[in-house]
Amino acid sequence: MSHDRSAVPSQVDVVIVGAGITGLAAAAWCAEHQVRAVLLEKQPEIGGTSAMSGGWFAFSGTDEQQRRGIADHDATFVADMLTASGGVADPALLEAYVREQHDAYDWMRGLGLEFDVVKLSSGQSVPRSHHAPIETVLAALLARVEAASTVVLRTGARVVDLIDDGGAVAGVEVELDGGTRQSVHAHGVLLGTGGFTRSPEIIGRYAPRQVDAMPYGGLGNTGDGLRFAAARGAALRDMEYVSGTFGSHPETTIEEHELLTAFYMGAVIVNVEGRRFVDESASYKTLGAECLEQPRQIAFQVFDADVRAQSQPGVPLSDIDALEDKGHVHRADSLRELAEAAGIDAARLERTVHEYNAVVAGDRSDAFGRTGLCNGVGRLVPVAKAPFYAYPAKTLMTSTYCGVAVDAVGRVLTESGAAVPGLYAAGEVVGGFHGKAYVTGTALSKGLIFGRVAASHIALEAAAR
Template sequence: MRTKSLLTAVCIFCSTYSFAEELFDVVVVGGGAAGLAAAVSAAENGSKVILLEKGLRVGGNAYFSGGYYNAVDPELQKKAGIQDSEELFVKQMLESGAGKNDPEIVKTMVKEALPTLKWLKSKGLKFQEGITESFGGEWRRSFKPISPDGQGYIQVLLNDALKRNVEIRTSAAVQEITRDNKGKVRQVRYLDKKKERQTVEARKGIILAAGGFGANLELVGKISPDLGTLGTDNFVKNTGEVMLSAQKIGAKLVNLEEIECLPGAREEGTTRSRLHGDTSRFILINAKGKRFIREDASRSQIRDAVLRLPKKMAFILVDSEGLRSYSKLVQRDTIRSIEAGDVIMGDTLDEIAEKMNIPAESLKRTVTAYNESVVNQIDPLGKDPKKLIHSLKAPPFYIGFAPMAIHNTLGGLAIDTRARVLDEKGSPIPGLYAAGEITGLTHGANRLGGNGLTEALTFGRLAGRNCSQND
C-alpha cells in the first residue's frame, strides 16, 4: 500500500512557527515503555523533560503485556544450559522479518538489549531467576520481571521519571507537530484535559513514542482489509494520529501492512484467554480437536493458520501444571475468564470436550499423541524437541477460545540507529526522534515474541540519550 494515500497531502510546514510560552529541552509524546524510557534517559542526561500522554494514565500497551524481554546474556544463559549469541539473535530476526526489517536497526537493538536490561535492574526492577521463551519467540532468551508482567517496567520507570522531575501530563492528545523556519522540529500542539489547545516547545528535540495504530480498526481495515474485521487487544489510545502527524511534516512511513495478531477475546466474550504464555506448556487445536500447527511457529504463521480455520476459531489447551507455571496475573485472569465462560475447566478431557462441543475421542487422541511426542522427542508437526518437555496429564484441564485479534502493528516511522526519524529521502529530520511501536524497521514481517518490550525500551533509552545530547 502507498503510505502517502493515508493523507491527502504532505505538508512540511503545516503551521506558522511562533515561539511557545512553555519551553523544555526534550518533549516526549507517549507514556508507554518507550516513552518512559526515553523520558528517564533524557532526564538522566541533564535535560528538562515533559511527557505528554493521551490516556488517563501512563503505561500504554506495555502495561497489559506479558512482560517478556529478550536479550542475550551469555553468563546467565550458559548457567541455564542455553547456547545463544548476538549473531544468532540477529539472524533469527532477519529471517523472521523476511527482508523487511533493517539489518542495522536489528543489530542495534540486539547489541543494546543487555545494557538496557542492566539499566533497568539498576533502577530496581527485579527479574525472575529462570530464562524462558515467549509465545513466538523462537529461542530461550526471555527475561520476565517478578512484578506482574508488563506493569513492573512501567512502575519502575515512572518512579524514576518522577524522581528526576520529569513533568507528566495525561489526557494530552497531540494534534500537530511543527518545524521552525530552518526545518528543525520544535513544537507539539495538543488538547489538554479541558480540550483547550496548548503548545510546548523543545530546545533539543521531540521524541515520538505514542505506540502503533492497532486500536484504530478503521485504519487497519484500509491497510489490510482482511484484518479490519478482527478485534483488538490494544490500549484504546493506540490509534496512530501521532504517526500521521509526523508524516505531515515529511516523515517516511514503512511496512504499514505488517500487522501482528495473537489469541484474543471472542466476539461474544468479555475476556481474553492468556493461556499461550509458554510454548512448551500448551497445544493449539481446531474445532475437531486436532492440532493444526506447531505451537512454536512464528506469530505470522499462526495468525494465518487460525484465519484459515472455520469461523477463524482455534482453542488453547493447558493442564493444571501449565497454568501454575504462568504468572499470578495470568492465573487471576484465567479465573475471570472461567467465570465469564471464555475458558472452560474440567477434570477430564471428556468433560471439557463436551462443554466446548469438540469431539471427545479426537481430543483424547490428540493429547495422547502429543504426550507421546514429548516422550519420543519427535513431533509430526515439527515442534522443536527443546519445547517438547511438558506432557498434558495433570487435571484439571483448561481450554480457552483463541480467535485472532490485532496485537500490534509492525510498520510505522522510518528511523536510523540513533532513533532519528527519517524523511522520504532517508535523511534525518532535525530534532525528531522516535522509539517503540510507532517505528517500522525493527521487526519486518514478523515480531519475535518478547521483542516488543526490547525494542521499546532499548530505542527509548537511545532516543532519550541522543536527543538530550542533541547528536
C-alpha cells in the same frame, strides 16, 4: 497516575509524545542527565499498551540466564530476530538493539528491578524472555521522572500537530483538558505514541484481513504518531505484516492481559471441528492469522494433566491456575467429555489427538511440520494423561508492530533515506524492526532501549547548537 495540573513549559530541549514505556524511559534518561523535557500523554493515565502487557523483556547474556545454565550470545539473538522477521527486518536496527541492550539491562537492575522468570517463547532458539511485573517497571520509571526538576509530565494533553520551522520539526501544538491550546518549542520531538490497534480505519486500510481480531492495547493507540510522521514525508515499513496475536479468551477485557501459550508447553490447537490447522510452535502472530481463517474465528488449546502441571501462577502466558479460577478453562476426564463441554466435534478431536500422539511417538510425520514445542525447540509431548483441558482462544490485536522508518538512533527517515530534521520515533510506532513476526519481549525492550537512545541523541544535538 495523572498529572493534569502540571504546567506545560513553552520551551524545552525534548518533547516526548506518549507516556508508555518508550516515553517514560526517554523522560527518565532526560531526568538523570538534567535535560529539559516535557512528556505529554493524551490519556488521563500513563502506561498505554505497556501497562496492559505481560511484562516480558528480551535480553541475551544476562546474569539470570547464566544462573540457569542458559548459553546465549548476542549474535544468536540477532540471528533469531532476523529469522523471525522473515528476513525483512533492518539489520542495523537489530544490531543497535543488541548493542544497547546491555546498558538498558544494567540500568533496569540499577533501578532496583528484578527478573523473576526466564522462559523460551516465540521466535527464540534459547530462553530469552525475562519477566518483571510491568506495574513495578512503570512505577520505577515514573519515580525517576517525578524526582527531576527538569522534566514535566502532563496527562490529558493531546498533541494535535507538529510545529514546522523551515522544514524542520521544532515542537508541538498541544491541546490540554478544557480545550486550551499551547505551543511547545523544542530542539527535537520524540514520538512514542504506540501503534493503531484502536483504529479500525487504519487497520482496514493496511490489514483488512485483520479487522475481525479483537481490539486491544492502550485506548490512545489510534495512530497519531503515524499520521504526524507521514505528513512530514516519513517512509512506512512493515505495514503489510500487521497481525494479531493468538491465545486470548473471547471474554478478555481491557482490565487484564489474558493470554495463554500452552501450545509452547505441549498443547495442540484445534478448531471447532476438532481439526488441527497449523504448526503450534510457530510465532503467535502466525497463529493469530491462521485462527482468523477458522470457523467462527476461534480455536482451542487442548492439553493434558502434564501440561496443566506446568502452570506458573502469576506469570503471564503461563498462568493456567488463574484462567481456570476465572472459569475460562474447560476440564474433563476424557477427550469426548472435553469436546462436549467446549463445543468441539468429539469424534474428530479424539481422532486428531490420536494422530498427533502417533507423531510424538515417531510413528508418522506431522502434516503441519511441527517438530518442537516453540520455534522448533523442545521435545514434543503427547496429549495423553487425564484430566484433559481446553482453553478457547481468539486472535487479539495487542500491537501493530509496524510504522515509520527510522535509523539506529531514532531519526525518522523519508523514502529516500534522508532524516526529517528534529523528528524522532521509538517503540511501537516504528517499523522495520519486527517484520513478519514478533520475538517475545522485544516490544517492551525495544521501546525502553530506543527511547533512551533517541532522547540522548536529541540532547546531544541540542547541546551542540
